Amino acid sequence: MCRIDRLVARAKELGMDSLAITDHGVMYGVIEFYQAAREAGIKPIIGCEIYIAPNGRLSRNAGDKNNYHLILLAKNQAGYQNLIQLTTRAHLEGFYYRPRVDKELLEQYREGLVALSACLAGEISQLILARQHDEARQAALWYQRTFEDFGLEIMRHPITELETVNKRVIEIGKELGIPVVATNDTHYINREDASAHDLLLCIGTNSTVNDQKRLRMAGDTYFLRSPQEMAELFRDAPEALENTGRFADKCNLDLEFGRLHLPEIELPAGKTPDQFLADLCRQNLRRYYPDPTPEIEQRLEYELDVIRQTQFANYFLVVWDIISFVKKHNILFGVRGSAAASIVLHCLGITAVDPIEHGLVFERFLNIERKEMPDIDMDFQDDRRDEVINYVSQKYGQDHVAQIITFGTLGARAAIRDVGRALGMPYGDVDRVARLVPNAPNMNLARAMDENKELRDIYSEDDIVRNLVNSAKRVEGISRHASTHAAGVVISKESLTNYVPLQRGAKAESQEAVMTQFSMNDIARIGLLKMDFLGLANLTILGKARDIIRRNHGTDIDIYNLPMDDKKTFDLLSAGETAGVFQLEGAGMRRYIKELKPNTFSDISAMVALYRPGPMEHIPRFIDAKHGRKPIVYPHPALANILKETYGVIVYQDQVLFIVREFAGYSLGQADIFRKAMGKKIAEVMKKEKRNFIAGAKKLGYSSELAEEVFALIEPFAGYAFNKAHSVSYALIAYQTAYLKANYPAEYITAFLTIHAGEAEKVANAIAECRRLNITVRPPDINRSQLDFSIEKNGAEGPSIRFGLAGIKNVGTGAISPIIDERNANGEFKSVEDLCRRSDLQAVNRRVMESLIKAGALDTLEKRGTLL
Structure with a gap:
């Protein structure tokens, strides 16, 4: 619950000169943290609290759910690189309930890292608690041998077992000559944040504050303590605090910003990226401007000069290469945002819009006076977006391409609902308050209170509502979950793990899908090429209609x-x-x-x-x-x-x-x-x-x-x-869709219905539009329908649309495709018995048959009432 800006501000207020980030198993916030700490004059220490699998990272047995914790801190660039490698391999190789490494990986990637024994979940602490004191000593020896800088942590929180562990840890430190380090397990910034953090634990574990067996922290001491508070807390162990400072002094990581790591395409012999880009544009100029005016030629040369000065030619060439592939494979595409203002992109055939005709300002896209990376955001048919990503992966190497993570935050309404559930309030009471929050972009609870008098009134009059809203305000805006960005893709010149840790994509996606642990903004900050590849259903409709x-x-x-x-x-x-x-x-x-x-x-x-x-x-x-x-x-x-x-x-x-x-x-x-x-x-x-x-x-x-x-x-x-x-x-896309609807209404609506077949409201609206246009929509028919919605020609009556079998609820492509293949090969079905005899009844099960009957798809074989 430590928002980075507030955490750094509090550390500065307390007079701290260094601060570490050690999230569990991930490096999500390290770039934002690093820059915020530097700007505040605080030394940022980049780390991670990793999970160690006792039986090896590849083991997946029932007992492997329990892991040890270990703190790793980057001393230098080598340590930072190894931290990236460890967290990446923990996710891609060792994930089993948690991202896990093992001692084999720790030995391989130990250079440049400080290791600390962590909290009660650390290996040494766990062995002490299990009264395996010799094993605890041996574990400490292993870490001491493995890491050039290893420290034994002691903490002070109201946990009964902690003092027992602290006492033995200090003894092991004296026996083996391992420095003991005083640390503070910080989960929130101020002591008064403990209750809000407790609500977040409830939200994250789907429990309520009244659940006796739920996950909870012992006490309210997990806040950012001041140096004075730490000195008082460890007044009996001042050398442990001194060791903390010594370890902090060892961490001096300098991260590089402002340098681009753009991928490169293969160039003609003897050509630089700038020369090749200019050649392509000049060769294509007359294709788009058959009789170019001096203004057009000057604009092209001006843009090429700006691109040369900003050193972005490789970026333009990478996009040109991607669009060349897309055109070759007949994938419909479009470009969003300010990129359409560039005549260079127009001459490369990337944008369809003429920037001269429409008076578009190039500086909105690429400004020599701002020198920020321009964005060329692309839309593709959503059913073929993966083809584009696969091409890019093959072209530049799978270890050079990944999708980008995004973080879902608790919005105003969601905060009310989640906190209400965590407080154990009745759903109706919570819903009544949540509905009073205006449904507008970037809405927050403070603004909602300003804009809605009814919300203000019940807040003033009802103590329970006031507690709900106040509690929701404290967790509003906090990241709740990570998922794959709908459009973001990163492409790098070298292996991505030179720059950014990786993990698997969201659960619903392919096991092969990999995404970064850094967000779009952080990807840009470290100089990697972030690209927007958005799947757009309307382009898919246009492609299908075509x-x-x-x-x-x-x-x-x-x-x-x-x-x-x-x-x-x-x-x-x-x-x-x-x-x-x-x-x-x-x-x-x-x-x-x-x-x-x-x-x-x-x-x-x-x-x-x-x-x-x-x-x-x-x-x-x-x-x-x-x-x-x-x-x-x-x-x-x-x-x-x-x-x-x-x-x-x-x-x-x-x-x-x-x-x-x-x-x-x-x-x-x-x-x-x-x-x-x-x-x-x-x-x-x-x-x-x-x-x-x-x-x-x-x-x-x-x-x-x-x-x-x-x-x-x-x-x-x-x-x-x-x-x-x-x-x-x-x-332009609006015009294209309107043009096809106006000139080929049946074909366009057939495509629309096919793409939105699973969305009942859109299907109903489209069928209503057909009635208005006097286009007949015929019911599904086992002997007439195709997989998707299709056109049937009816002579003078004009075309009609036949309902597709895959558009029937509870009937999927897997069940229908073999039926259509069988019908095409051996003729129409004569009866329901004939259909059953010629179908795979494991795929065409009872549920599928009932759905086909209820939809009327078998009406031509038997009366519906009889079949039901």
């Missing part, structure tokens, strides 16, 4: 080269018929789209940007201005060129940058730094930026009054205006 259209019409649809002025598409949008259309299908969005009646692609992009909390309040003005119901008013004519595309409303971050450049003389790079600073809403920062903006405006001849007015106009939008490159990229 295949169905090819089969039914013999037409190959190139979704990247659709006519962008298609009347049917804009008619569909203007009518609000956007069910199943990416980004535009929600009830609120459909209402606004219908009012807007978009007739240009830029209208779709603007709506994608505006339909979010904050900007949403400007939608009515945007719509009224488009249709001339309200005049467009600019504080200054110079704003007209910047805002005319969006009818006088600031929609995009890019517009904020152009305004700042126009009125204050900033470069676009400086303007983006201004935008980011303003977006943080820090009062002192905003005052400083306002002074600079007004000073810049006055230098350009604008009056202070006008500068004030323009600043007031852009101030709120700096925080919530949308990145235009992202908006345009997602608007």
Whole structure:
């Protein structure tokens, strides 16, 4: 329960000059901890409390659930590398209830490490408690021989056995000449956090505070004690405290930040990455710009120069190589975020959006004045994302590629529910309070109290509710579980375990799936290439629809080269018929789209940007201005060129940058730094930026009054205006899905139903949409249906959609695929008996048969009532 920022702040407050992190079996927080401690002027000591398997890390017998603990601290870079190796192998080789190493691994990876005997769960302590004193002495000798620096720990907590162990540990230390070290088992920061920590133990073990046999800590002494408190606690053993300081002095790890470890692709002979990148772009320029203007050529050269200066050419080439594979294998893809603002990426065929046509600002993607790693976030068909990851693993080596961990934290509602359960409160009482927390992004309990009067009232009036909310506030935001990030993938130049510890992915995933123990932010901090590979269902629908259209019409649809002025598409949008259309299908969005009646692609992009909390309040003005119901008013004519595309409303971050450049003389790079600073809403920062903006405006001849007015106009939008490159990229997928629905409705909805077959509400909504479009949806039929939803041609009646057998609840692909194979090979089934005789009845079991009957799939063989 030690939040790193608060832990470091408390250590500084107490005057500590060094602090160690030793989480159980993992290294999750070490990078954040290291940097936070350094910034506070405290020496960070990186360690881990590892689990040792007594019978070897590969043993998996019933008795192997019990493990010994051992503290390892990195003295230097070699020790840090060995700590990474140990924690990685503990997870990938030794995991059995806990990530475990053994003494063989400790001997192999002992260099550069301090070892301490740990708490009561340490081997020596456990042997002492078992009265095996000779064995305890032998164990101490083994650790002394194995590690250059080994210490015997003593702690003081209200545990009966602890003093017995401490006494014998001190004796062993004197006998063998092993230094005794005074330590403190710290699980929370302040003494008053003990009760909140106890609630977390209950949440983690699914128990309540009233359970007598649950896991609990003895007493409330597991807080960060001050040096004075430790001196008083160990006044009878001052040499143990001195030894603690000596061991801390031995730990002097310097971690390197700011250096990139980018993977490399094979280059043509004699070419540098920058040269090869430039060659590719110049060769492809006329494919995307048949008659390039000087502006286009200058933009390309400018971007190439920035990429050269920032040394990111390898990154661009790695992405180009991945997209080349994706195109070759006909996998649909898209790019999110600011990357669409780059003409280099457009010329590489990575982005479909023309940054010149849409006025996208390159500095939003890569800013020479900020020199941060740019993000090229990619979407792939979600059913083929694994193919991309497998390709990358094969290309760069499996030990160079992993998915990235993410940590789920206790949100406001979850904190209320979990704490209520831990307190043993009735579900209904807890649910009533949880429902009063507004369901909004980044909601916390303090904000919920501000925004909801009913919550404030019951908090004031009801002591039990007050205790619930106060307790929930104390655990809110704490990491609750680790899982695999939905999109994050890391690729390194060298073996990943040179930089980051690894572990298995989440339980539901393949045993082969490996993920990092560092989060996305920490991966970036240590200079590794983090990439976003998101599986997007809408791309899968587009791919499936494209295949169905090819089969039914013999037409190959190139979704990247659709006519962008298609009347049917804009008619569909203007009518609000956007069910199943990416980004535009929600009830609120459909209402606004219908009012807007978009007739240009830029209208779709603007709506994608505006339909979010904050900007949403400007939608009515945007719509009224488009249709001339309200005049467009600019504080200054110079704003007209910047805002005319969006009818006088600031929609995009890019517009904020152009305004700042126009009125204050900033470069676009400086303007983006201004935008980011303003977006943080820090009062002192905003005052400083306002002074600079007004000073810049006055230098350009604008009056202070006008500068004030323009600043007031852009101030709120700096925080919530949308990145235009992202908006345009997602608007393109929205247009693609709308185009297929408008021009090939049956095929598109068939694809939609196939992809969402297991989601009852989406299936029901899609079938309702078919009724509206006069498309017949035919029931499942054992002799007519395919595995998935399919198109049936009906002459003049037009196509109908046949329900797929795998879409029936409790009927899986494993049971249906052999049935369809049998039907295709030997003809239709004549009766239920014929079906049973020709099927594998282990796969097509009673549950499957009942589901087929209830769904009507056997109606053509026998009456449903008879079968049931």
